[in-house]
Amino acid sequence: MLAANRPFSFVLFGASGHLAKIKIFPALYFLALKKRLPADYSIVGYARTAMTDGQFRKHVADAVKEYVLEVNEKVLSSMLEHVFYQPGQYDAVEDFKKLATKLETLEGSAKDVVRLAYLSIPPTAFESTLRNICAGGVNEEHHDFRCIVEKPVGHDLSSFEEINAVLLSCFKPSEVYILDHYLGKEAVRNAYYLRHANPVIERLLKNTLISSVQITASESAGLEGRAGYFDAVGTLRDMFQSHLIQIAALLTMRLVNDTNEIKTTRLDAVKKFYLPPATDFSEIVMQGQYGEGVSGGKNVVAYKDEEGVVKGSRTPTFAALHLMSRSSRWEGVPFFLRSGKRLKEKETRIAVEFQDSPTLVGKEGTRNRLDIILQGEAGMKLFLQTKLGGSEPKFRPLVMEDPLVCMGDCLVEHSLLLLEAINGNQQWFLDAEEVRSCWRIIDPVQKYLDSKKAPLSLYASGSKGPAEADAFIAKFGHAWL
Ligand code: BG6
Secondary structure, eight states, X not given: OOOOOSOEEEEEETTTSHHIIIIIHHHHHHHHHXXXXXXXXXXXXXXXXXXXXXXXXXXXXXXXXXXXXXXXXXXXXXXHTTEEEEEOOTTOHHHHHHHHHHHHHHHTTOSSOEEEEEEOSOGGGHHHHHHHHHHTTTTXXXXXXXXXXXXXXXXXXXXXXXXXXXXXXXXOGGGEEEEOXXXXXXXXXXXXXXXXXXXXXHHHOSTTTEEEXXXXXXXXXXXXXXXXXXXXXXXXXXXXXXXXXXXXXXXXXXXXXXXXXXXXXXXXXXXXXXXXXXXXXXXXXXXXXXXXXXXXXXXXXXXXXXXXXXXXXXXXXXXXXXXXXXXXXXXXOOEEEEEESSBSOOEEEEEEEEOOOTTOTTSSOOOOEEEXXXXXXXXXXXXXXXXXXXXXXXXXXXXXXXXXXXXXXXXXXXXXXXXXXXXXXXXXXXXXXXXXXXXXXXXXHHHHHHSTTSOEEXXXXXXXXOHHHHXXXXXXXXXXX
């Protein structure tokens, strides 16, 4: 059973923000509930808001109660005894020095404490925070240190390089943990392990048999109060730049026996993805934005009318993208990626569509297909054909399916990734080269989407997305599955 293997101090920068509330505090609570935390640990919130330790503890407790279904009060209150707060500006080195002093006091004489700094802050505060962590002595020599930053790092390749230079001016590469929470999802990791454990499936996954791969991350939620972040970022950077490309990499990467090779092998797979040559970017990407509609039984406003969205914003809330892979097993197979907010349902799915039977040309039937559903009703479905009665060969679909429910030592994504970070396992975190490779794919497409000539298709909230997305894939002779 995975547990923290040493004492730690976890500093959460941006402790009064949205991500902290919905993901990080619940993740820490789950670790406490499942007894994965050591006896000695501190959780220190850092943010600009003035708060006492007591007020911050209430803030953490309220978040856990709001985002966790059943809360064990005893576990929560004993976890809160390890929770502290340090108010401070992100650009004031003095405040970081106070933080360092607070950490020293909290750690006391505990040995072998690892310090973790988790940056859950707006991109504008990134650089000064990183510089001040070092200048203020938060990452002192005698402590092992991890700096955890959430994707997307930067706005494009060049801003990523700037941030990376600041990271490396302060930390060793082995101290930098770039987090894509999809890589902490059991079901997402399983996209790789299903291939690993089932040679039958692995043998099916090659270009001589496959017609297309479709990866869809559909969300029913809208902005959830994150207009400030999302409006400047858009769907391509938010969902494709890391999450969707990583899923595609897990499907296509070489299988390895040594778990210490997962990261480098995944990187190889990421590097093999490329944008197919096209005379115009409109051939390989399309974008949309949600209008008003009905979501979760309620009338909801259009994206452009959401609070905090810039007037006349052309930020896409939906996109579809065509990629190819240079991997010899996957050469020639089109990958269609799509994601959108305020769609009909929440689901993340890999659909592998196989080629037609060479002997069944012109006969009724649907193509074989393998679906791996990662979120929503997680499961695996193999679509086959079976003969209908009669002397004429006619067929009907036969669907073999089973839910893919995590059993065993299941942890939510941020809990799992936090434990791995504490224990120094970087395999499911991204490194600079992986992020760089993703930006290389996204940058030219994003540049096109940002230009006035890229059309922006409207779709109703609660729908399955813009009609133009269907036309987009139809041009390649496919339909969304
Ligand atoms: C985040 C994005 O990385 O992933 C959000 O910033 C998105 O916009 C979220 O909603 C989706 O994550 P999940 O775990 O709900 O599928």
